[in-house]
Amino acid sequence: MVKVNDNYLKLPGSYLFSTIGKKVNAYAAANPDKKIIRLGIGDVTRPLTPAIIGAMHSAVDEMAEEKTFRGYAPDLGYEFLRTAIADNDYKARGCQIEADEIFVSDGAKCDSGNIQEIFATDNKIAVCDPVYPVYVDTNVMAGRTGVYDEKTGNWSDVIYMPCTRENGFAPQLPETVPDLIYLCFPNNPTGATITKAQLQEWVDYANRNGSVIIYDAAYEAYISEEDVPHSIYECEGARTCAIELRSFSKNAGFTGVRLGFTVIPKELKAGDVSLHALWARRHGTKYNGAPYIIQRAGEAVYSETGKRETKELVAYYMKNASYILNGLQSAGFQVSGGVNAPYIWLKAPNGMTSWEFFDYLLETANVVGTPGSGFGPSGETYFRLTAFGSYENTVEAVDRIKKLSL
DSSP, rough: OOOOOOOHTOOOOOHHHHHHHHHHHHHHHHHHOOOOOSSSSOOOOOOOHHHHHHHHHHHHHTTSTTTTOOOOOOOOHHHHHHHIIIOOOOOOOOOOOOGGGGGEEOHHHHOOOOOOGGGGGOOOEEEEEEEHHEEEEHHHHOOOOEEEEEETETTTTTTEEOOGGGTTTOOOSSSSOOEEEESSSTTTTTOOOOOHHHHHHHHHHHHHHHEEEEOEEETTGGGOSSTSSOOOOGGGTGGGEEEEEESSHHHHHTTTOOEEEEETTTEEETEEEEHHHHHHHHHHHHHHOOOOOHHHHHHTTTTTHHHHHHHHHHHHHHHHHHHHHHHHTTTTTTEESSSSSSSSEEOGGGOOOHHHHHHHHHHTOEEEEEGGGGGGGGGTTTEESSSSSSSHHHHHHHHHHHOOOO
């Protein structure tokens, strides 16, 4: 008789954003006259820029001609895109990352979930709390997290690094040494960042203890302050302890197009085993490459026109973030984030839980956000709003919230 992977049965409830979607759809069906403004899921709303669309059109035309038609993409990505990434995202910032250390994929979400496959199941992981749910859930699926405690919301074999208002929503170096350390900066969901000096402490800690940092830099394009690093490879020694995940979703609006990449330096090893070689083997076996048309679109992001348009796109969303941040502060909310990230992290008022505030906001203001408890135990009583809506909807949503009697 066939058996299932019992680890999947350990997952509590459904995926966070699926639960939100069901609740919102049910409310919308019962209240068809209400205009619901969605500032919950971090999905972009602005169209792809002209440079990107132009590149896609040209690539589509190539696919219509026998001489320029492309079939399967190279496993690790086309050389033109990997070189553009290495030159613009890394070498331009003084990071010595080569094109053959870049693995092109269909997005950082898949990579952040799949990267754990090359590590043993008895490795101990450490995560920020609150945290992007994919990091923990995929380790649950792999059988790496132990037993779930419904009262605390914790897994017995996971090291949680609380990110609270008291520590600036930045984790402290764990006393119990983990094998794998998940870090995300600018942070999802809190919008917090750390300085280069702080990140260097993590790199030194990992090298000293033989740990590997899985560094999610999906929101680096939103950094506005000088002392906040865009890549972990700006830190000395990172090539021997860190894997970096990147995405085109939030900087260039590729959520519906799908493109990302993972960087694994050749010096990075587990004992005598090259993690670069291991990921290449996994990538080549399980992945057929991002489509040529999409990779040409990614290359266009690094053109001079593409860079200008991408900056304008980021500036649009950060204008939204500023409006949310300033508007909620003026209304008396305890708020953070929104400076180097498109997320605003606020304290639920009047002692409400995260889900109580979710329901209250949906029903009284018809605004959708994300309950902080969905990101981990330390997220309870907090709430995330995203700046990825239209400016008009963002203004209306904040103005509705400000009018509430809280």
